[in-house]
Amino acid sequence: MQRQSTRRRFLTTVGVVGTASLAGCSNITGGGSSSKQPTASPQPTQTSSNETTSPGTDGNGSSNNNDSSTRGTAVDDFEGDVSSRWGISYGKYTVTKQDAFQGSQSLVLEPKKNAEKPVAKIFRSFYPDALDLSKHDLSLAVKVNKPKDIKIAAEIIAPAESSMLTATRYIPLELDGWVRFDLGYTSKRGEPVMDNVSEVRLQIGPIDDQFQVLVDDLRTFPKPTKGKVMFQFDDGHISAYEEAYPILKENGWPGSVGVIPDAVNAQDRVTDQMMKEMGNANWDMIAHASELLPNLKEQEQRRILQQAQQYLKIMGFKKGARHFVAPYNRVNEATLSLIDELFETGYLFGACPNNAQHPSNPSFISRVQGTDIRGTRRVLDIANEFNQLAVVSYHAIGSGDDALSVDAFEAIVDHVENTDLDVITPSQLVDGKGW
Numbered sequence: 001m002q003r004q005s006t007r008r009r010f011l012t013t014v015g016v017v018g019t020a021s022l023a024g025c026s027n028i029t030g031g032g033s034s035s036k037q038p039t040a041s042p043q044p045t046q047t048s049s050n051e052t053t054s055p056g057t058d059g060n061g062s063s064n065n066n067d068s069s070t071r072g073t074a075v076d077d078f079e080g081d082v083s084s085r086w087g088i089s090y091g092k093y094t095v096t097k098q099d100a101f102q103g104s105q106s107l108v109l110e111p112k113k114n115a116e117k118p119v120a121k122i123f124r125s126f127y128p129d130a131l132d133l134s135k136h137d138l139s140l141a142v143k144v145n146k147p148k149d150i151k152i153a154a155e156i157i158a159p160a161e162s163s164m165l166t167a168t169r170y171i172p173l174e175l176d177g178w179v180r181f182d183l184g185y186t187s188k189r190g191e192p193v194m195d196n197v198s199e200v201r202l203q204i205g206p207i208d209d210q211f212q213v214l215v216d217d218l219r220t221f222p223k224p225t226k227g228k229v230m231f232q233f234d235d236g237h238i239s240a241y242e243e244a245y246p247i248l249k250e251n252g253w254p255g256s257v258g259v260i261p262d263a264v265n266a267q268d269r270v271t272d273q274m275m276k277e278m279g280n281a282n283w284d285m286i287a288h289a290s291e292l293l294p295n296l297k298e299q300e301q302r303r304i305l306q307q308a309q310q311y312l313k314i315m316g317f318k319k320g321a322r323h324f325v326a327p328y329n330r331v332n333e334a335t336l337s338l339i340d341e342l343f344e345t346g347y348l349f350g351a352c353p354n355n356a357q358h359p360s361n362p363s364f365i366s367r368v369q370g371t372d373i374r375g376t377r378r379v380l381d382i383a384n385e386f387n388q389l390a391v392v393s394y395h396a397i398g399s400g401d402d403a404l405s406v407d408a409f410e411a412i413v414d415h416v417e418n419t420d421l422d423v424i425t426p427s428q429l430v431d432g433k434g435w
Helices: 010-014 239-249 272-280 298-314 333-342 373-386 406-417 426-431
Strands: 073-076 087-090 092-096 106-110 120-125 136-146 150-157 164-171 179-182 185-189 199-204 212-222 228-233 256-259 284-287 323-325 345-349 365-369 388-394
Touching: 092 120, 106 120, 136 150, 136 164, 150 212, 164 179, 185 373, 199 212, 228 239, 228 373, 228 426, 239 272, 239 406, 256 272, 256 298, 272 284, 284 298, 284 426, 298 323, 298 333, 333 345, 345 388, 345 426, 365 373, 373 388, 373 406
Parallel strands: 228 256, 228 388, 256 284, 284 323, 323 345, 345 365, 365 388
Antiparallel strands: 073 212, 087 120, 092 106, 106 212, 120 199, 136 179, 136 212, 150 164, 150 199, 164 185
16 A cells, blocks of 8 residues: 655654554553462463353443344353353453353452452463464453443463563443453554463552442454554644644545534634535544533433534534544443444454454444544554554544644654555445445
8 A cells, every 4th residue: 555645754743653552552460470470370271152141231231232142152151150261360250140241140350359459360371272262253242330430451372471472452441231242452462373272361450549330241242354543633623624634635535523513614624515525435424422422311311413514414414424433432321222222333442453244242442542642553453463443532633622733643654655555444344345
């Protein structure tokens, strides 16, 4: 995907790839040679279900139109004698039959009382038959009981700690119901051999508070042979048209704009004509809003989402009207249920990539913040190498608060150009092969 360009090249703008972590997405404690050794070695037994499970909840507490809970293949359903398969490195876990994503039970992870840094970490070994993730991604269901704002991390050992991947996903503040999500890779050590995964580790924390997190239904989902990237621009800021649009157009690439209906044609916002021009160039105009939805009753949330969707349909953006960006990256169970009912995909900050063929929970697709240049580069490189979907979000390009400079955005575009990633829109994702 090379092209001739007079724009400043990426390497002269920000230098070589660094080791700094994506904002809020650092490596989890316990990785590498300094980690505490596991206190147990679970026997490599098969879970009670190696095929698709029976229909259940969608991971946000409601029946799932996308039916994500019935796709994929189970790695571990956390049924039966969990202790025969999962060991504990830090904290503690218990089995509960009172609350499960699917089946009859789930696993409750908690730190030990009075721990200096509350953390819980469990692991499952795959021996003698290794876990093959060369053509699949992992997905997990979790429920955060306390505190409300937390991150879930996984380490994929392939086949040793010297060759491993880390996946980290943030769960928004108000979401306290079950939710499924992809374990998108956020950092890499060595050269992982993905058809020879010997161990999977799941970790909560460390944080400065006690917590209780339930986990269930670890499964694999097929992935494509190439990775993908989306560029999303929130709030209908005019820089999406004046700065990002011509830069991406130079490559023949589309993007998407999160449109707040009442803000169109306002100062520093896109106009009707700008939206039409970008739409004619295969850009998606997707639904967005300005209200903090979890603060509102479900009926009011429904009105706002329907209004945003209906506006786009009336303006001729029917494809884009199938997608929604959560305001302030905040959702609760009611919000996710409405997104699942009204839209085909939903997006919010999660700090990691996603499955690039069919995300395991289309209403909960993770984005990364494009203003962190080094972190964005790292996620793009990992998505490229392991065929995942990176959704990069911006508020504004140019100057001002939360804005990325034009030079820095051009640098990110140049970096994508030197990968094999396909640049797509939300509509191209759902209309593509394998959805």
